[in-house]
Amino acid sequence: MGESRPLSRSEALQLGPGWRHACHALLYAPCPGRLFGVVPLGHAVLMQMRFDGRLGFPGGFVDPRTGSLEDGLNRELQEELGPGAAPLCLAEGDYLGSCRVEAPQRLVTHFYTRRLSLEQFRALEEGATRAQEHGLEVMGLVRVPLYTLRDGVGGLPTFLSNAFAGGAREQLLESLGILGLVPEAQLSEAVAASPKSPDAPQPS
């Protein structure tokens, strides 16, 4: 994946036909539970294990010549999450930002976030096995651990050492900070402690 640069929605939509567009969404819900009765979960944040073994957000390629970005995103969400995604109907108000990437292909990624109730979130998880792409492009849904365990590595730092599709890792880190789901200082510590980071403590 080449270097990615932010650009505005209108700049993105003015790019020529040589550019492909993809929309993805972070869906989340407040989650009052505690791991082992001790560690606050904070929020449930949805990602998915993809066909290629990488983690990504639900969404996919859209064609802005045939409809709005959000039309394309909502169609992709239904294919990957099932009919339970239909009532979500993401809109321009859920848009967070866009980035352009020149290599290996000319791609603009558009990112959205939507806060759900925990009941809505659980209903999506339960319905996802009935999605058209379940077991095909989507191997299963995962929740992102937002905490860091007492060893300083377990939880978010270790999650961040997975392989991610496109700019999904950067989208995750940026939106966790913007939405206030993880304090910025804890995010920076998690990145530094992630087992693939050169700064991370090495196992003895």
Ligand SMILES: O=c1[nH]cnc2c1ncn2[C@H]1C[C@H](O)[C@@H](COP(=O)(O)OP(=O)(O)O)O1
């Ligand atoms: O979660 C993601 N965040 C940013 N970019 C992503 C993410 N997942 C995939 N990608 C990249 C990879 C591809 O170049 C395009 C579209 O991929 P995908 O979602 O697999 O598209 P389809 O479902 O096949 O339409 O975005």
